[in-house]
Amino acid sequence: MTELNRMTIAGARDALAKGETTSVELTEACIAAAEGQGALNAFVHRTADMARQMAAEADKRIAAGNATAMTGIPVGVKDVFAVKGVPTQAGSNILKGFVPEYESTVTRNLWDAGAVMLGKLNQDEFAMGSTNESSCYGPAVNPWRGPDGQQLTPGGSSGGSAAAVAADLVIAATGTDTGGSIRQPAAFTGTVGLKPTYGRVSRWGTIAYASSLDQAGPMTKTVRDAAIMLGAMASADPMDSTCADLPVPDFEAALTGDIRGKRIGIPREYRMEGMPDAIDALWKQGAEMLRDAGAEIVDISLPHAKYALPAYYVIAPAEASSNLARYDGVRYGHRAKLAQGDGIVEMYEKTRAEGFGPEVQRRVMIGTYVLSAGFYDAYYNRARKVRALIKRDFENAFADGIDSILAPTTPSAAFALGSVDKGDPVQMYLNDVFTVTLNLAGLPGVAVPVGQDAQGLPLGLQMFGRPFEEGDLLNQASVLERAAGFVAKPDRWW
Numbered sequence: 001m002t003e004l005n006r007m008t009i010a011g012a013r014d015a016l017a018k019g020e021t022t023s024v025e026l027t028e029a030c031i032a033a034a035e036g037q038g039a040l041n042a043f044v045h046r047t048a049d050m051a052r053q054m055a056a057e058a059d060k061r062i063a064a065g066n067a068t069a070m071t072g073i074p075v076g077v078k079d080v081f082a083v084k085g086v087p088t089q090a091g092s093n094i095l096k097g098f099v100p101e102y103e104s105t106v107t108r109n110l111w112d113a114g115a116v117m118l119g120k121l122n123q124d125e126f127a128m129g130s131t132n133e134s135s136c137y138g139p140a141v142n143p144w145r146g147p148d149g150q151q152l153t154p155g156g157s158s159g160g161s162a163a164a165v166a167a168d169l170v171i172a173a174t175g176t177d178t179g180g181s182i183r184q185p186a187a188f189t190g191t192v193g194l195k196p197t198y199g200r201v202s203r204w205g206t207i208a209y210a211s212s213l214d215q216a217g218p219m220t221k222t223v224r225d226a227a228i229m230l231g232a233m234a235s236a237d238p239m240d241s242t243c244a245d246l247p248v249p250d251f252e253a254a255l256t257g258d259i260r261g262k263r264i265g266i267p268r269e270y271r272m273e274g275m276p277d278a279i280d281a282l283w284k285q286g287a288e289m290l291r292d293a294g295a296e297i298v299d300i301s302l303p304h305a306k307y308a309l310p311a312y313y314v315i316a317p318a319e320a321s322s323n324l325a326r327y328d329g330v331r332y333g334h335r336a337k338l339a340q341g342d343g344i345v346e347m348y349e350k351t352r353a354e355g356f357g358p359e360v361q362r363r364v365m366i367g368t369y370v371l372s373a374g375f376y377d378a379y380y381n382r383a384r385k386v387r388a389l390i391k392r393d394f395e396n397a398f399a400d401g402i403d404s405i406l407a408p409t410t411p412s413a414a415f416a417l418g419s420v421d422k423g424d425p426v427q428m429y430l431n432d433v434f435t436v437t438l439n440l441a442g443l444p445g446v447a448v449p450v451g452q453d454a455q456g457l458p459l460g461l462q463m464f465g466r467p468f469e470e471g472d473l474l475n476q477a478s479v480l481e482r483a484a485g486f487v488a489k490p491d492r493w494w
Helices: 009-018 023-035 048-063 105-112 159-166 183-189 223-233 277-292 305-326 344-355 358-371 376-399 425-432 436-441 470-484
Strands: 043-046 074-078 116-121 172-176 192-195 216-220 263-267 296-300 404-408 445-452 458-465
Touching: 009 023, 009 223, 023 043, 023 048, 023 074, 023 116, 043 159, 048 116, 074 159, 105 172, 105 223, 116 159, 159 172, 159 183, 159 216, 172 223, 183 192, 183 445, 183 458, 192 223, 192 470, 216 223, 223 445, 223 470, 263 277, 277 296, 277 404, 277 445, 277 458, 277 470, 305 358, 305 376, 305 425, 305 436, 358 376, 376 436, 404 470, 445 470, 458 470
Parallel strands: 074 116, 074 172, 263 296, 263 404
Antiparallel strands: 043 116, 172 216, 192 216, 192 445, 404 458, 445 458
């Protein structure tokens, strides 16, 4: 049997059911791997004692014949999900010391299914970033190394989750995707990242960045694992008015491997000037793989996709400005020390200046600006109109018989930490150029590792699907995954 921490969810589930291993043994293997994470900085809070207790309970459940597909599976949790009794900071100093007295719906669903909590994983502060360098804990590091041995970004904001999965510190992890924050890190680390339809997974108990864009999803080693984990994470939830009151289908059962007759769109607007040859070649190769499996490849147009990035960077900061107004030093988290004579306004100013990092401050300021009385119509309202047009483009494509859309996930492979000019934030924002359209439209998308660049670094493609048809989308992605046969793993150096 392979090293236990290197197992997939499906492999571990089957081994547990056959009695070939136990959840306690599986959990101990992951705990040992997490303790040796070293320079990866993927975990920010480890919960070994909790994990051992949960694993023992899972083994009792398996012995009693009450197991689900996730029972006994050790997972990591992105620091944006509230877990009762476990520090939860969203990667920000302003929430230092915050320990929730409640449980997010996503994690409660996982624990109800029998999953095991290994700890909290690193992320960009309040999920704002594409490199994981805005975290108050310092950046998580990609387990893949650059050609000269340099440390690479694991992507963001779910960089800690991606690094932990790629390095086999966990069997799987939770992530959130506001503008690509599951799919981009998955592409950078050679893992699978699924952003479900907006409303498929509850946001209750998940610290908000941009409420109309945020969506939780699984980060896994295979497409099958993503299907299994989504089934455990998803549910209707009366605590979240944006959560769809729909039954959760058996996503794994949808993985038939048959995509004959499926019509897969290739959006011409994603063929961008200056795109690296390796990305373009991978895209063409992925289309041929799907064609060989019986799908029809169709050129399509998403005419408003070129406006997605500027629209996103108006809407997301505007919602962040509103959501982050609650962090004022009064109720919880960090409070600045005040000088004699300071009043409530000074407390707000000093607390937020000390607690928020530069990237969060930048986005809050942008959001406040575009929501101001003199600029609301010129920026925010116009961006909302563009968003509606982007969503209509996808609706028109699906109405014309397109079943899914294939596109690159990122404009490059993972790059070196510190290589993005902090004085030019647009350079970082451009990493989201292929991903933000999906969040604006509220559609499901999955990133799959398909190949490697000339330096041996992972490259991924993503597929977009119809709303609430994650099963069909995952089936098509599983065919791409099987055809690509990506099995490369990073050499252990940490």
